[in-house]
Amino acid sequence: EAGVTQFPSHSVIEKGQTVTLRCDPISGHDNLYWYRRVMGKEIKFLLHFVKESKQDESGMPNNRFLAERTGGTYSTLKVQPAELEDSGVYFCASSQARFKAFFGQGTRLTVV
């Protein structure tokens, strides 16, 4: 069974540019989560999709972040325009029920 996959694995962009991260969940998993870990701190929740609907987006830092999950399959997280404090590792996770979430390998975003 394929796991959660994320693209790209690394991204270095300049402040003010746009970056789009992609997550392909495990097939059949309705729940998809985005998380971010900044500077060795805790893994912080960004948002939660159930199929194509946003169940909870209370963790999204501001309106520069936009997440989509068209068709309830893969998801994208766009940051526009990127700021220095957006640097970190962005994790995607998926689960079938609302337990046992499986993580992707993360996208390391560096804004310079």
Next chain:
Amino acid sequence: GENVEQHPSTLSVQEGDSAVIKCTYSDSASNYFPWYKQELGKRPQLIIDIRSNVGEKKDQRIAVTLNKTAKHFSLHITETQPEDSAVYFCAASNGNQFYFGTGTSLTVIP
């Protein structure tokens, strides 16, 4: 909202010794507590989990205990091996989002 605290932040043990990592949570509605292991450069891997209707769960050298009254849960690793070296995260969930601790960097010294 939920607040998960995790201690210690770093832990070094001799190979063969036991390691214990402790977490506390604040929301009594949390009912699911997974533990993840993240090796350097790899994805967080679910290693064990426990639900609130269970007080203890064991899987070979790994065990998790839960005290609902005190709102704390712990990860116990016995007979540690060098390959146990990693960052361990605890989490609490009420069935919606997961709230994570800050991680414990475990080093097992051969």
